[in-house]
Amino acid sequence: MAKQDDYVRYTIRVPAGLYARLQDAAGEKSVNAEIVERLDRSFRTLPVELGLEFVQAIENAPPSKLKELQEGIADLLDFHFPNAVIELRPEELWEMQMAMVRELPEEYRPAFLDKALELSRLLAKDPTWEPPTQEDRATDEQD
Structure with a gap:
């Protein structure tokens, strides 16, 4: 399991409509996990x-x-x-x-x-x- 030192806490503002879409997409996982997964995917080529x-x-x-x-x-x-x-x-x-x-x-x-x-x-x-x-x-x- 990852340690807290493996992460950086960073606060962002997102439009309410986008946040709602992220919540829907996240399903059972957290919105944070959904955002991290999507960001990670965006760097893959x-x-x-x-x-x-x-x-x-x-x-x-x-x-x-x-x-x-x-x-x-x-x-x-x-x-x-x-x-x-x-x-x-x-x-x-x-x-x-x-x-x-x-x-x-x-x-x-x-x-x-x-x-x-x-x-x-x-x-x-x-x-x-x-x-x-x-x-x-x-x-x-x-x-």
């Missing part, structure tokens, strides 16, 4: 080669194979992050994919964006799902 393989795979995948691709990506993430709990909402997946798009050469972006939208819609189980707009994000940050 995949090797660049895997990101490029992911891009190539979704770029070449026919729509009928996206579900299989999604499962393969989950297996890949599980291999690299065996203790991580990965429960993505479509919005979170979209944001991750957009971070990858910013790193891609321009010629790969259109095909990647099309497949990224299909993958997010599959995760949402809604063929009409649309990514959040800048205004949606601003509203979420104010909550």
